[in-house]
Amino acid sequence: MTSAAPTEALSPDAAPPPSTRPLIELRDVTRILSGVVDTTLVRDIDLCIDRGEFVAVTGPSGSGKSSLLYLLGLLDLPTSGDVLIDGRSTTDMDEAERARTRLAMLGFVFQFHFLLPEFTALGNVMIPMRKLGRLPERQMRQRATEILLSLGLDGQVDKRPEQLSGGQRQRVAIARALANDPPVILADEPTGSLDSKSSTQVFDILQSLVDTQGRTVITVTHDPVAAARCRRRIHLVDGRMVSDEKV
Amino acid sequence: MNLVLDIALTHILGRLRQTLVSVVGVALGVGFTVAMSALMVGSQNDFVTQLIDAIPHVNLTDEQRDAKPQPAAAAFAAVEIHGLRPSEDRRGLRNPAEVIAIVRGIVPGGRVAASLIGQGVARYGGTDIAMSLTGIDPRAELQVTKIGEDIREGSLEALAGAQDAIVIGDAAARKLGARLGDTISVSTSKGLLKRFKIVGLFHSGVTASDEGAAFVLLKSAQILFDRANAVNQVKIKVPDIDQARAVATRIEREIGTKATSWEEAHESLLSSFQIRNVIMYTVVGAILLVAGFGIYNIVSTIVHEKARDIAILKSLGFAEGDMRAIFVIEGVIIGVLGALAGSALGFALTELLGLVKFEIKGGAVEITRLPLYRSWVHYAIAGGFAIVSAAVAGYLPARKAAKVKPVDIIRGAT
Ligand SMILES: Nc1ncnc2c1ncn2[C@@H]1O[C@H](COP(=O)(O)OP(=O)(O)OP(=O)(O)O)[C@@H](O)[C@H]1O
Ligand SMILES: [Mg+2]
Numbered sequence: 058m059t060s061a062a063p064t065e066a067l068s069p070d071a072a073p074p075p076s077t078r079p080l081i082e083l084r085d086v087t088r089i090l091s092g093v094v095d096t097t098l099v100r101d102i103d104l105c106i107d108r109g110e111f112v113a114v115t116g117p118s119g120s121g122k123s124s125l126l127y128l129l130g131l132l133d134l135p136t137s138g139d140v141l142i143d144g145r146s147t148t149d150m151d152e153a154e155r156a157r158t159r160l161a162m163l164g165f166v167f168q169f170h171f172l173l174p175e176f177t178a179l180g181n182v183m184i185p186m187r188k189l190g191r192l193p194e195r196q197m198r199q200r201a202t203e204i205l206l207s208l209g210l211d212g213q214v215d216k217r218p219e220q221l222s223g224g225q226r227q228r229v230a231i232a233r234a235l236a237n238d239p240p241v242i243l244a245d246e247p248t249g250s251l252d253s254k255s256s257t258q259v260f261d262i263l264q265s266l267v268d269t270q271g272r273t274v275i276t277v278t279h280d281p282v283a284a285a286r287c288r289r290r291i292h293l294v295d296g297r298m299v300s301d302e303k304v
Numbered sequence: 305m306n307l308v309l310d311i312a313l314t315h316i317l318g319r320l321r322q323t324l325v326s327v328v329g330v331a332l333g334v335g336f337t338v339a340m341s342a343l344m345v346g347s348q349n350d351f352v353t354q355l356i357d358a359i360p361h362v363n364l365t366d367e368q369r370d371a372k373p374q375p376a377a378a379a380f381a382a383v384e385i386h387g388l389r390p391s392e393d394r395r396g397l398r399n400p401a402e403v404i405a406i407v408r409g410i411v412p413g414g415r416v417a418a419s420l421i422g423q424g425v426a427r428y429g430g431t432d433i434a435m436s437l438t439g440i441d442p443r444a445e446l447q448v449t450k451i452g453e454d455i456r457e458g459s460l461e462a463l464a465g466a467q468d469a470i471v472i473g474d475a476a477a478r479k480l481g482a483r484l485g486d487t488i489s490v491s492t493s494k495g496l497l498k499r500f501k502i503v504g505l506f507h508s509g510v511t512a513s514d515e516g517a518a519f520v521l522l523k524s525a526q527i528l529f530d531r532a533n534a535v536n537q538v539k540i541k542v543p544d545i546d547q548a549r550a551v552a553t554r555i556e557r558e559i560g561t562k563a564t565s566w567e568e569a570h571e572s573l574l575s576s577f578q579i580r581n582v583i584m585y586t587v588v589g590a591i592l593l594v595a596g597f598g599i600y601n602i603v604s605t606i607v608h609e610k611a612r613d614i615a616i617l618k619s620l621g622f623a624e625g626d627m628r629a630i631f632v633i634e635g636v637i638i639g640v641l642g643a644l645a646g647s648a649l650g651f652a653l654t655e656l657l658g659l660v661k662f663e664i665k666g667g668a669v670e671i672t673r674l675p676l677y678r679s680w681v682h683y684a685i686a687g688g689f690a691i692v693s694a695a696v697a698g699y700l701p702a703r704k705a706a707k708v709k710p711v712d713i714i715r716g717a718t
Contacts, residue, residue: 123715132619133711153623160621167714171616175314185620187307233620 078144079105080240080273081129086138088124098124099296102138108240111267112275113284116293122277123245125293129275130163130243131155160189164234166244170226172218178205178229179214185236204232208262224255231262242266244276248283260286308626311617312633315606322602323638329595330642330690331649337588337686338650342676343657344584348577350675355573356566358450360417360539361548364407364555364563366397400535403559410554413543417444418535420525426472426518428480428488435476435518437490439525448539451506451519457484458504460519467524470500473514474507490518494530588686592693595642599635599697607631607705614705615713624706631705635698636691643687650686654678 083104090096099121106112114122127133128140131147140147142162147155172181182201186192192200205214208228218226227247234242244263248256260283266272278284292300316323397403400418407416420439425432442463446452452460456474463469470488482488484502491497500520507514526532542551552565567574607614614627654676662672 127711127714130619132714133709153625156618156621156623156626158621159619163621165619171612171619171714173311173314173613173616175318184307184617188621188626 079141080108080143081106081275082141082144083128084139084141086128086135086140088128088133089136097296099128099293102298104291104298104301106273106275108273109267109271110273110275110289111264111287112273112289112291113287114275114277114291114293115279115284120293121296122293124296126243126245126275126277130165131159132165160185161237162239162241164236164239164242166227166230166234166242166247168246168249170218170223170230172226172229172233174218177215177217178210178221178225178232181218181229182232182236185233189237191237201232201236204235205229208232209258222255224251224258227251227255227259228262231259235266240272242272242274244274246277246279248278248280256280256283308629309633312630312637315610315630316602316634316637319602319606322605326595326598326602326638327641327645329598330592330639330694331645333588333591333595334643334646334686334690335649335653336591337689338647338682339653339657340584340588341682341686342650342654342678343674344581345679345682346675346677348580349677355570356545359566359569360448361542361545361566362411362540362552362555362563363569364397364403364538364540364559365561366536367562369556369562397535397538397559397561400533400538403535403538406558407538407540407555410558411540411542411547411551414551415444415447415541417441417448417539418522419445419537419539420522420529420531420535421537422492422525422529424490424492424518424528426476426480426488426490428482428486431480433476433479433516435472435490435516436513437492437525437528438517438519439522439529440519441522442519445519445539448541451508454506454508456505456507458502460504460506462503463519463521465521466501466503467521468498468500469503470518470520471504471506472502472518473516474505475511475514476516476518477502477505479515490520490528492528492530494528496528496530498524498528500524589689592690595690596693596697599638599694600700602638603631603635603698604701604704606634607701610705611708611713614708615710618708618710619714627706627708628699628702631702632695632698635694635696635702638698639691639694642694643690646690647683647687650683 081104083102086102086104087100088098090098102125114125116122124133128135131140131142134148142158147158150158172178173184176184179198179201182204183197186197186201202214205211205228208231210225210228210232213221213225213229218229221229227250231242231247234244242263247263248259251259263274263276264286267274276283276287284290287304289301289303291298292302397418404416404418408414417440419441422437424435424437426435440463442460446460455471458471460471463471470490472488477483480488482502484505487499487501489497489499504519520528522535526534540551540555542548548565549567552563552568556563618627657674658676660674662674
């Protein structure tokens with residue numbers, strides 16, 4: 058491992074480290090589920106994603122889009138090949154270290170909001186911060202509130218998930234993904250369960266994360282209009298990457 | 305508040321009723337343990353106190369623990385000797401005055417009574433009965449035994465200075481058909497016979513002695529057994545009961561004959577207490593085990609129900625250890641609440657037992673209460689055991705929670 062520890066990428070004000078390493082790199086990644094019949098989720102994927110990229114992952118249903126995202130997000134381990142985050146191999150990491158990397162470097166947004174029902178919007182956003190424990194309580198609260206407000210959730214801060222609309226919940230989920238200021242946001246059909254107005258709103262937010270905050274956003278989407286807004290489109294068929302266009 | 309604790313609390317507060325049932329289960333276990341311990345230890349202590357009060361703490365006799373080596377064996381350094389006629393020792397503790405002086409030196413402040421015990425036959429009218437005859441100094445004897453409390457008619461003090469007086473068990477008197485004031489004759493194997501007037505009857509509740517024991521003055525016994533100036537038993541009360549064993553050992557070493565402490569004499573009784581304790585703790589352990597299953601059950605249910613939340617937390621960056629901690633803490637919270645409630649319950653039960661009154665009809669009607677021994681140690685043991693088993697009960701499902709693969713659940717939800 059060389060100079061850049063994962064934490065360096067975190068500090069909000071620092072310029073991106075002068076690195077030629079890609080932020081995320083997949084080297085010949087294959088994931089096979091063994092069972093009565095082995096299922097290949099993804100096969101032979103080689104991929105480099107840099108800072109500030111906005112990537113759409115498209116493909117027919119069952120083509121392995123979600124599976125790819127879980128591998129990128131260290132929620133799943135490849136059967137062969139390696140996933141490198143900021144130049145570091147993650148297959149050698151132990152479970153706790155991968156969890157720490159997820160906590161500090163990766164933010165997830167799923168199709169369903171996956172908020173904890175017992176916590177308020179603010180409480181949900183603060184969970185990753187409290188887990189990381191880098192800020193004092195008061196600053197966590199302040200930062201979480203700021204993120205929620207920046208996503209247009211004024212007045213919703215102290216509501217519980219069941220008191221929020223679908224679009225609002227999804228925005229809280231995005232706020233939670235942003236809690237620890239991760240350089241990478243991974244989204245799996247984040248607008249899949251939303252109406253078109255909310256969808257546009259959520260997608261606008263993702264775009265602004267790339268454009269104004271310089272984050273890397275990788276999103277799975279079925280929506281051709283949304284995919285068209287991304288500057289890079291990866292297309293999967295049957296677990297293989299069949300095209301990778303950059304605009 | 306700590307995040308892990310915070311999450312654990314939301315889980316158990318979400319299942320308030322089931323949590324309460326589990327807490328009550330633990331509380332019952334802890335509460336009964338505390339109350340039962342108070343009663344068991346209390347009655348045990350009470351019993352021992354009464355026993356210690358009633359008997360001498362150390363008993364010095366003229367016996368040997370092992371047969372004396374024969375002088376011939378020592379003289380020839382022989383391994384074994386056959387066909388030898390053992391040299392006969394005159395039995396008894398020679399020079400009682402010196403023995404008593406040594407004992408007093410070892411136990412300053414102790415009470416000491418020397419006596420001579422032997423077998424005799426009492427006769428009244430046409431009836432003979434075998435008797436164990438003890439020659440005593442009445443005043444000293446009263447200080448080391450409870451015989452004074454057992455006198456039903458007459459008195460033990462009436463023996464003092466009366467060489468022809470005897471105190472016998474009430475059942476023995478009945479067998480003989482003799483009463484207070486009657487004169488009986490007592491003979492021994494030495495062929496000596498002496499007439500005694502009954503000046504006291506005792507009832508100890510121990511049949512063997514009520515039917516066959518008698519007390520006379522030491523001097524009279526020495527005459528009857530033809531052992532002038534001899535004693536064969538010295539009873540000692542020590543000021544500090546815990547020293548009894550040590551005192552017995554020292555006396556035995558210095559005097560050379562067998563000295564038995566009350567603990568040694570009642571070893572089987574004391575070990576039966578231990579068996580009783582083992583039984584009690586087994587029962588209590590079973591109660592707490594059931595309570596443990598309750599905790600296991602609720603934590604398992606939560607792990608099952610909250611699988612989605614576990615997946616979320618792991619995807620956010622919680623490690624397996626964090627997940628284990630959450631669910632172990634849930635078990636421990638229930639255990640701690642149960643231990644606290646159980647301590648309160650145990651306290652209340654103990655005080656309730658303390659209110660129970662008994663009427664014991666002996667000679668006079670006595671009112672007694674249950675003997676209770678209150679100690680924080682009982683609370684600490686019961687509570688500690690409950691909390692530890694709660695942690696174990698939480699740990700088993702917690703391991704399962706830690707192994708949840710977020711991908712399986714997230715995939716299932718989409
Ligand atoms: N646990 C599993 N057991 C067997 N097959 C599975 C399992 N999980 C996923 N698959 C299969 O793996 C393939 C890839 O699944 P994945 O969820 O990655 O597809 P996807 O592109 O995200 O599809 P969608 O657009 O419907 O979300 C699918 O064919 C799916 O049926
Ligand atoms: Mg999918």
